[in-house]
Amino acid sequence: MASITELMKQDSISNSDSLLHDIDSRIKLIVLVLIIIFAVSSENYIVFAAVEAYLLILIYLSNISIKEALMRVALIIPFGLFIALFQPFIQPGDIIYNLPLGIHITQQGIAFAELLLARLVISVTSVVLFSYITPMQDVAEAFRKLHIPNEFAMIFSLFVRFLFLFFDELQNLRQAQASRCHGLSSDLPYMWRLKNAGYLVLMMFLRAYEKGEVVFESMLCRGYSSESKLYTDNERLSNKSIAYLLITILLMVVLLLLQYLAII
Structure with a gap:
């Protein structure tokens, strides 16, 4: 019951009015996918910190309580934490600690667990932001438009x-x-x-x-069949939506360039 009530509250928040709520749902979905792909393909913790800071700024601009958003992230993180806890024991590498029954803790396993958690935090934060600024019906419409x-x-x-x-x-x-x-x-x-x-x-x-x-x-x-297609309006992208996509891509390009130049 509580989860459905929270879902109804979240859907109400997603219909609010803010700088990001008015952006086209297609752009919001594309940005979500881009951020997740960028996060899981990186191994630089400075990049993770920069992307997380960018997401928190977007949450603030959406008139969403950062505290509430972080609490939502904290509720989901334990599911990934459970997977990360096993990595030091199953990843091969340099053994730094021996446990009974032939169980070993490896340095590479600890590093991979930390990397996994960092990627998870970025991905979950981006999903929480997306859910707060995009009504569920708009998500379905974005699927059809894409x-x-x-x-x-x-x-x-x-x-x-x-x-x-x-x-x-x-x-x-x-x-x-x-x-x-x-x-x-x-x-x-x-x-x-x-x-x-x-x-x-x-x-x-x-x-x-x-x-x-x-x-x-x-x-x-009403004439529905397996070949039926739902109507979707061909609304043009607003300048605000295009700017949101370009700023996100520009951030990724800058971070990749800084990595390539060994600045970060």
Whole structure:
């Protein structure tokens, strides 16, 4: 429940008005991909620091709380941290510490774990920024404008449209259960709660199936087929969107040039 509520709050923030919110969704998606590719292909920590500082500046210009954004990043980092923790033990290299059962910690493994975490922080920060300044429906529209396979764009568009609808359905089911004293309170026996949770999942599955059938029949009645293409407007890119893309590319080129000249 909390995750859906946070998602609804985030979608509300993404519809705000700021310097970056008005940029074309295609450009925001392209910049996201460019930053992630640039981060995972670099091994220079000064480059990582520069890109992270650039992302924090963009978050500030978007009228988003930097503290809240960093907290969101910190919530995701532990998943990557779990992978990084194993690297010192599995990467071959110079052994700096021996553990029982033939387990070794290597210098190269520690270096790779640090590199992995640095890349992860950059990637997650860029994704958090993108999610804060781009509504989910605009993401689906950007997929279509960038000629992503039509099936993928259609599935994502339907996912966005019906995610909150199913959340409302789940809320209605839980409210109906609570009004009949069939809630999931911790005061009730565990098996009773487990049984009611099973009923809840079953009802959600049936509602989802019924809703899917109704929606598909409605789409067929309106002429939908596997070859159908959704309409997308051919809106020209604004100067602000072009400038956002060019500034990001210029930053990457400057950092690469500084690396090539061995300045950083």
